[in-house]
Amino acid sequence: MRFGFVTLGANVPSTRFRFYPYENPLTKRGHRCRIWTSYPSVYDFIPAIGWRLSYQLKRANRLLQYSQARWFRPDTIYLERGVFHDQSLWLDCWFRKLAPRLVLDVDDAIFLQFPDKTRQLIEMSDHVVVSNQPLYDYVAQYHSKITEIPTCVSLERYRLRERPTNPPKKPIIGWMGTPSNLPFLAHCAPALRRLAREHAFTLLIVSNTSDPLRTIDLEGIDLRFETWSPDVEIQRLHEMDIGLMPLPADQDWMRYKAATKLVQYMSIGIPAVASPIGVNAMILQDNSVGFAASHEDQWFESLRTLLLDADLRHRMGKAGRALVESKFCIEANIDRLESVLKG
Incomplete structure (x- = not known):
């Protein structure tokens, strides 16, 4: 079968963990897959050209992808949250009409930002994939065909430390x-400062930028910052x-968030300390x-x-690795996703 993935952006975590890793396994099973990714990502803009021109670029990019999808003629469109990060639905509807089957992936509380759009996306889908039970409970108000597939890692890539x-x-x-989540470190910063007064340790922060750290009091802590990139991600985790x-x-x-960080830590075989919110509490x-x-x-x-x-x-x-x-x-989870996409 032919599957078309319409995703948020190459470095958006949900795209990286919920779409890209399934392409090769599905291809090995005889399916043809195409991934269409927003550029810039639905959340970003290119500083050199500004927000307005960046949006026009995204729009042109998405229209090109729609044209490519018409030629590809997918049996199923697998849509990540929505084509654009706004209230619009016009291109979502175009993709809906393009394929016999539409599967919507919901891995975050997008309905808190776009309640009407989210409801309509759910209702016009043939099946909805969610990442956790709280999202399942929300989607169940509008749809009966729901499958929970947690945000995952590839064991081949995430080797045991x-x-x-x-x-x-x-x-x-x-x-x-x-960087948007980096300020959350403020919630454990007092404990880290206290710990640093009694015991020797290094605090390693890996992100795209260190700018948000300026607002967090990490005085007295041996702090090391490393810039994130896909190429060094596993190496930094192993440290x-x-x-x-x-x-x-x-x-x-927060209570609808996937436990992506926690899963990353567990996958390489290290314990974690985390806030017991949403999926974290269950794990x-x-x-x-x-x-x-x-x-x-x-x-x-x-x-x-x-x-x-x-x-x-x-x-x-x-x-953690066993879990x-x-x-x-x-x-x-590949069998479950394949079954949903095939219908």
Whole structure:
């Protein structure tokens, strides 16, 4: 069969984790796949030409992709959230009419921004794929054909981190993510400052820019920043001993978020400390792969416990990898997605 993926942007996390990794496995199963990606991404603009011209470029790019899709004649269009990050639906409707089957992927609370558009997208789809139970519950108000496929990693790409034979004297606590999420580190910064007064560690931050760090008080912490790129992503993760995933508890959007960072940490075999919001709460409920932390004392005690116990880190990391292999990897979910796309 022929599948056309209409996605948000080459470096948008949801595109990278929910669409790209499935292309090769589906191709190996005899399907023909095309990925049409917004340029610039639906959230970005090119500074040299400004917002208005960037939008015109996106629009022209999408129209070209629609023309390519007409020639490709897909059996199924797999649409990521929507063609544009605005209220418009006109091109979504064009793609809908182009293929016998439309599958909508919802991995975030887009309905908080565009409630009417999201409802209409759901209703005009043949099937909806969601990344977690809270999103499932929302979509179920408007559609009966829903499949939950969590945001996953490829086991082939996310290799298990080897346990160092000579561990460094200063363990590395790490965070990796987009600049928009970097300010969330403020929620665990007091615990990190307190921890740094008692124990030696390095805080490794991996992101596109360090600018948001200026607003976070990390005084007294041995801080190391590395610029993110797909080429070094796995290498930087392998340098970490403990992962961080703080989230604000007062934002509705957060309870619908995928546990992407947590899954990345688990996939390479390291434990994490994370805010117990949304999917995180389910993953961390039995403290087998990491710890949940809601306030400063919990962040401090959880990080301190992991920092001082390398064996515990290893056991939790091993359990996390096993969980990823059973539920949060492409290999465990490819059959389900293929079935949805085929209809």
